[in-house]
Amino acid sequence: MVSNEPVLQIENLTVAYRQDGTWLEAVRDVSMSIHAGETYGLVGESGSGKTTLALAVMRYLGKNGSIRSGQVFLSGRDLLALSLAEVRQVWGKQIALVPQNPGSALNPTMRIGEQLAESLRHHLGLDPAAARGLANEWFDRVGMADSERVADSYPHQISGGMQQRVLIALALSTDPHLLILDEPTTNLDVTTQAVILERVRELIQLQNTAVLYVTHNLGVVAQVCDRVAVLYAGELVEEASTADLFTQPFHPYTAGLIESVPRLGDTKEFVRLQSIQGSIPALGELPSGCVFRPRCPLAVEICETRPPFFATGVSRKSRCHRWEEILSGAVDPRQGELPGPHGPTSMLQHSASPPRPPEDRTVEANANLRIAALDVHFPVRRPLIDVIRRSPPRAVRAVNRVDLEIAPGQTLGLVGESGSGKTTLARAVMGLVPRTGGEIELLSAPLPERLSQRDLATLRRLQMVFQNPDQAFNPHITIGEALGRTLIRMLGIERSQVKTYVAGLLEAVRLNAEYAGRYPGQLSGGELQRVAIARAFAASPELVICDEPVSSLDVSVQAAILNLIHDLQRQHRNSLLLISHDLAVVGYLADVIAVVYLGHLMEVAPASKLFEPPYHPYTEALLSAIPDVDPTRRGKPIHLVGDIPRPTNIPTGCPFHTRCPRFLGKICVDETPPWQTTPRTKNRIFCHIPVSELAAMQT
Amino acid sequence: MFRYLFRRLSFLLLTVVLTSLMIFLVTQWLPGDVCRVVLGREVGEAALQSCRNELGLDQPLPIQYTAWLMDFLRGDWGTAFSTRLPIFPMIFERLRNSMLLTALTLAISIPAAVGLGVAAGLNANKPIDGAISVASLAVVGLPEFVTGLVLIQFFSFGLRELGLPGLPASSSIPSGAPFFQILPMLVLPAMTASLVLLAYIARLTRAGVVEELKQPYVRTAELKGLPRRTVVVKHVLRNAMLPTITVIAISFGWLISGLVVIENVFNYPGLGRLMLFAIDRRDLPLLQAVSMVTVLGYALANLAADLLYAALNPRVRLG
DSSP states (O other): OOSSOSEEEEEEEEEEEEETTTEEEEEEEEEEEOOOTTTEEEOOTTTTSSSHHHHHTTTTTTTTEEEEEEEEEEEEEGGGGGHHHHHHBTTTTTTEEOSSSHHHHOTTSOOOOOOHHHHHHHHOOOHHHHHHHHHHHHHHHOOOTTTHHHHSSSSGOHHHHHHHHHHHHHHHHTOOOOEEEETTTTOOOOOHHHHHHHHHHHHHHTTEEEEEEEESSSHHHHHHEEEEEEEEEEEEEEEEEEEHHSSSSSSSHHHHHHHHHHOOOOTTOOOOOOOOSSSSOGGGGGSSSSSSSSGGGTTTTTHHHHHOOOOOSSSSEOTTTTHHHHHHHOTTTOOOOOOOOOOTTTTTTGGGGOOOOOOTTTTOOHHHHHHHEEEEEEEEOOOOOHHHHHHHEEEEEEEEEEEEEEEEEEEEEEOTTTSSSHHHHHHHHHHHSOEEEEEEETTTTEEOGGGGGGGGHHHHHHEEEOOOOOGGSOTTOHHHHHHHHHIIIOOOOOOHHHHHHHHHHHHHTOOOOGGGSOOOGGGGGGHHHHHHHHHHHOOOOOOEEESSTTTTOHHHHHHHHHHHHHHHHHHHOOOOEEEEEEHHHHHHHHSEEEEEETEEEEEEEHHHHHHHOOOHHHHHHHHHHHHOOOOTTTOOOOOOOOOOOOOTTSSSSSSSTTTOHHHHHOHHHOOOOOOEEEETTOOOOEOSSSSOOOOOOOH | OOOHHHHHHHHHHHHHHHHHHHHHHHHSSSSHHHHHHHHTTTHHHHHHHHHHHTTTTSOHHHHHHHHHHHHHHOOHHHHHHHTSBHHHHHHHHHHHHHHHHHHHHHHHHHHHHHHHHHHHHHTTTTTTHHHHHHHHHHHHSHHHHHHHHHHIIIIIIHHHHHOOOOSSSSSOOOOOOOOHHHHHHHHOOOOOOOHHHHHHHHHHHHHHHHHHHHHHHHHHHTTOOOOHHHHIIIIIIIHHHHHHHHHHHHHHHHHOOOHHHHHHHTOOHHHHHHHHEEEHTTTTHHHHHHHHHHHHHHHHHHHHHHHHHHHHHHHHHHO
């Protein structure tokens, strides 16, 4: 299958961007080659230069970007020697790109069919009718049910998953030599991602395309790619076959990345996430010697003075001075987390203690938070004409009949895909949206519906950490002032004392006290999220709500934040409502997991038991869709048909019946399912299928 | 789409009713008794009373308003106090003149402005862009009577001095004159108005193009390998023009009734000068009628803009 001449060959490529009059090298001295039929993964965090590299290959860098040195060959042809007009011949026909954010990558005012057909007319010389026909054929091929209707739609009328299929069809329809996939599934739900990845895999196998797969998601790489290169701060630090890379990484950065991703079934009791300290350096402030040195647990003197070169003579590459020691097993690149730059973390002694045995914390008597039959519906504004026609009022039913309890010191994980109502639920608890029905109690006292009706004591008991830390702070107020305000208001700290307290808070989240004088814009995302966490925990609240606390952060930073949340919670013994779309994250931190779909709870289970059958058919599909970080476990995900229905139009009976792979028949359409409790694992499952039958089917 | 049209039409109706009410009330509250204005200072109280009675001015205001609005809708716009001529045909002729001027102005300015705007936007921050921006700013900064006079100097007197037939500097249009006879008289005022619009529309178009070029879908289109021209015309331009269309439609209303200065410079018999005339003579019925026509012009232009916008933008049309 693999022929001798590579489809893409990159030699010592250096790409720079011009910023304020100076050239910053975003990609430095990168070499790689990809053969026909091979899927080559390019892994890196934001700022690693992976998208720059992909665009440089296409020679599409924008006005301020330029290729400083190196060579790029496409099937032996020197791409950098081509004129701009010749490059246009290559675009679309020989190299095709599937971009991130399918929503904005399609022209909003042009019909979908035409967006594909115009390319077919141009590259294949088809007449309009033939181009339309072939476009529809391609829409079928990428798995769109009603291709005629899709072709006639505009981008905003179809879902994100559909939009991405359109872009995949567009890229593959000209049978390119090289396909570049740039984070193609990053903004999609896992179930959609699973379906799309499988479809792409089939199609590229059929066409024997060479694929450059750019992503930050290690699970996807493990599942899809044959070979992997790891990019860090613009340099290729390691390259190996997927199996080799995941079983024995040769570079400490790769090892750190792999270890910092929680795996399904990992729980805080048994596994502590390995985090990489610090964050990616800015391009203008690269360290001397090895770029990874300031964050590396294995750094020695030579790393500071001399940049490492690729090890030669082995079938794989590692840009590390100590790769031979790693190979011989003399040192372990996964060596534990080094103490932070500001000395050992004395405030958090728990983190150093050995893992505790799991204890059953689900049986504690008094719940910190009790949610009963909560409904949150948003009325949809009716146009006058509907009022005249007397059509019934419609509503977005974001949260429906939800019952939940969180015991003191317990973490409840709420998992669901986008549009499942999990954030609305959090906002209802916080008093940011009005309830339509139901009760919420905090410490056995009813919680007033609106934030403005709550007294200071209640506010102190209930705090929140938001998804985007950079939007959670006033950019014109220093970190110290922001934290100080919370302290003064919530704890009544004297002004003269504030400074000491702020320093203490910062230390608790492992930030240097001098951060108090900085503005939010001067902190990285991970550092800001630490401050947000410090603010939330400052007043020892009874309940902290974390809404996707790590989803906007780089993988290498995520683990440290998750560890931090865990440590602080243990210290304060408060309850935590953790909201995430990532089952592995929730599974790692939570004691109890609730799975939501369209605002309905589907399953509530002790975290350690969610990952063993029997489970709800939706949980089953979710679990199977998560790409495993272990390349030897390439499972076949369960495909959910169609898109998630709109919350204005929730299916009758069981809300999941329209997509359920274990659909029974009429009963699922007509009747609300019962809550069943599994005998051994004590999972509560919202399904018509008896748990014994579920167990039999799922083993 | 039907729903959208319904909404737009109800807004239009509301706008027209509200402004008609305002026009009615403002003219009511203006100082001075209409009948005194009409009949002069020296008449006796009896004559004034009978005049008020005749004009219905002794009726309560709501009744007066309804009667006035109904008459207006029926096309019975009354007689101008100042000229004692029926208002409807007078306005109708002026409106036709103004429409002709508007049409020619838009025909000159839109292609020129869009062309310049696209050229500037595609070459953003290059010398071409700078030249276009500076030139259009300079022109828009000058008052219309200055640009008008300069144009007259060049194209009327200047051409004549060269022995060529210059364009007419003054445009007293005989009523009922055929179009080809009027056309040369329209050229200079239309050019002056175009210069005002040009800079405005060109800058908006430039901004639209610059904004759209940053959008990821343009990258998709480029990386399809389509020729640059196709990318610009089919993808960029259509989206970039959306905000511009609204502005063009609003300028349509301004062209119909707001060209007071230009009409004066060129002595052009348009609606703007008629309004000025009505104000000058305190001719209330005429003023009311001109104002109503102006409001209708703006409202219809806006409706046209909304519909065009919806036609070009499926997100609005299909919700």
